[in-house]
Amino acid sequence: AQSVSQHNHHVILSEAASLELGCNYSYGGTVNLFWYVQYPGQHLQLLLKYFSGDPLVKGIKGFEAEFIKSKFSFNLRKPSVQWSDTAEYFCAVIKASGNTGKLIFGQGTTLQVKP
Amino acid sequence: EPEVTQTPSHQVTQMGQEVILRCVPISNHLYFYWYRQILGQKVEFLVSFYNNEISEKSEIFDDQFSVERPDGSNFTLKIRSTKLEDSAMYFCASSEFQGIGGTQYFGPGTRLLVL
Structure with a gap:
């Protein structure tokens, strides 16, 4: 079965530290990839997405992610985190075949940024 | 910016009772979805819906679940x-x-507690 794995369950960083959250998926065909963020008490918001083209995609709030097809990875990065980045981050995948819109989520990574 | 809205935000019910969760999708969107997240677990796909028909449903979405678009704006579970x-x-x-090329926008969620 297709799956999405996020390697880090809980990450604690100090402000200004660099962030990289890992995401791997287990599907060999064409996919779209997403990172969603859920701030405390709020709903899932789209951070960035990859559909095609440049594998390095930039999102909101200074986040970026790189799609490496050979590694089935879509890691999220930010050079310098802020306290306001404290949230839960979800990687998600849609596969091309079937085309019903089913998003497959990773288990999420809780990021805590210390001021 | 248009948003998906959901009501109620919280619902407490007794085991065996029927509940209806309501959603108002973004107005020009044609594809609708329900997901759920059990505390501490992944966000899981339940069902996708288009043109008054279910496109795909997960194994979780058994006969106890149903979805409906009763009018031009609401989508219910x-x-x-x-x-x-x-x-x-x-x-x-x-x-x-839907599917590849489609970005899903999420509502704030309804927290359901069954006692």
């Missing part, structure tokens, strides 16, 4: 006879396109 294990956060999402 009904659980006929709730079980304790139905306690979860339920998210509605909508998209302009």
Whole structure:
């Protein structure tokens, strides 16, 4: 079965530290990839997405992610985190075949940024 | 910016009771989804819906679940006879396109507690 794995369950960083959250998926065909963020008490918001083209995609709030097809990875990065980045981050995948819109989520990574 | 809205934000019900969770998707979106997240677990796909028909449903979406678009704006999830294990956060999402190329926008969720 297709799956999405996020390697880090809980990450604690100090402000200004660099962030990289890992995401791997287990599907060999064409996919779209997403990172969603859920701030405390709020709903899932789209951070960035990859559909095609440049594998390095930039999102909101200074986040970026790189799609490496050979590694089935879509890691999220930010050079310098802020306290306001404290949230839960979800990687998600849609596969091309079937085309019903089913998003497959990773288990999420809780990021805590210390001021 | 248009948003997906959901009501109620919280619902407490007794086991065996019927609940209806409501969603208002973004107005020009044609594809609708329900997901759920049991506390501490992944966000899981339940169902996708288009043109008054279910496009895909997961194994979780058994005969106790149903979805409906009763009018031009609402999209509902009904659980006929709730079980304790139905306690979860339920998210509605909508998209302009389905599958590859479509971005799903999520509502704030309804937290359902079954006692």
